Amino acid sequence: MEGDGWSELMARAQAGDAPAYRRFLSESAGFLRIIVARTGIPHDQVEDVVQETLISVHAIRHTYDPTRPIRPWLAAIARRRAIDWRRRRNSANSHEVALDDAAHETFADPEANRDKDKSEAAAAIRRWLAELPPGQRQAVELLKLRELSLNEAAAVSGQSVGALKVATHRAMLTLRKLWKRDEPG
């Protein structure tokens, strides 16, 4: 189905037609993938940006005017999400320092060797996350691990923004208790 058909599907989605909306999102995802890939996003990140674009499309679907072409509307949102992705990556890179080989050497001071416990710490965090109640675990996964915004996480999870904030707060309290429980010594 071409762009004009998508306009009609989107118009029905705006009226609350779930099957039409599902079909629209499924069919337009391929188009979005092409647009995102053309922006130069690394191949292994394209799908993440496509997903963020779909969430944005969902959030601002009320702004689409079915009398206008839908492809430029979709493409503009996808390009914007690609820019956001780059901005986030640049921001993250600015806080990281490349390490040379010498940086991985161990030192006589035992306090300096705490890095060796990294894999154990990661395993512990995974174990603690698994122990969280489902609502709290989902909030942490969406907001802290996938780094979605509150509104994005609300759109994906179906929880309200307020409920997500409460769930995240409770998750942090639970994680703190679990950390203290398992703390050596």
Added chain:
Amino acid sequence: MSDRTDILIGALSEKVAAVTRLPTPTTRALRWLAFAAVFVGALVAIRGHRADIGARLADSAFAVPWAASLLVAISAAFAAFRMTVPGTGRWIAVLPLPPLAVWLATLGTGCVHEISAQGLSVLGTSFECLEFIVMTSLPLAAVLVWMLRRAAPLAPASTFAMGALAAAAAGSTGLELFHHIDTSTEALVWHFGTVGLVTLIGLASGRRALSVALVNE
């Protein structure tokens, strides 16, 4: 398609609710312009328009830049609302440029004539103009931000700069109706200059003012 994308599409479509479609940008711009006309008109009515307004409007040296400032307000408002529709070309940003050029050119020409005839003494200070335009722009811009945030300002800085230009130009247009400034030089510095200042403030603060969830981080 990846499983995760498929799951996301399922989650989004499963609970899709009917939404009220946003009115067209033209309709939204007309609503804001109507509000601006009532607001600025009320301020002019409170202050009382200048007694010689009929004669001034018959004088092209006043009427042309005044009409140009009015057209800047109207065209910038249309452009700002149009810019909140994803997929709109960048060409829309040039919409206010022709009236802006006429406004600047007429005031600039008058300014050159005045300075060559009277020297720099023609330039007085009028902080009242700056205060009126800024104080008028604030509520107009606040309403504009509220309206623009309901749409999808994908380029928030330039969109809000355009909105600030519309708000400040509307304030300046109203100011001319009651304030006794009869030299192009003063109008250029205190009216046009303040409009430029407000627009730059809009450009600098647009990202913060129009950051919309799910579109901007």
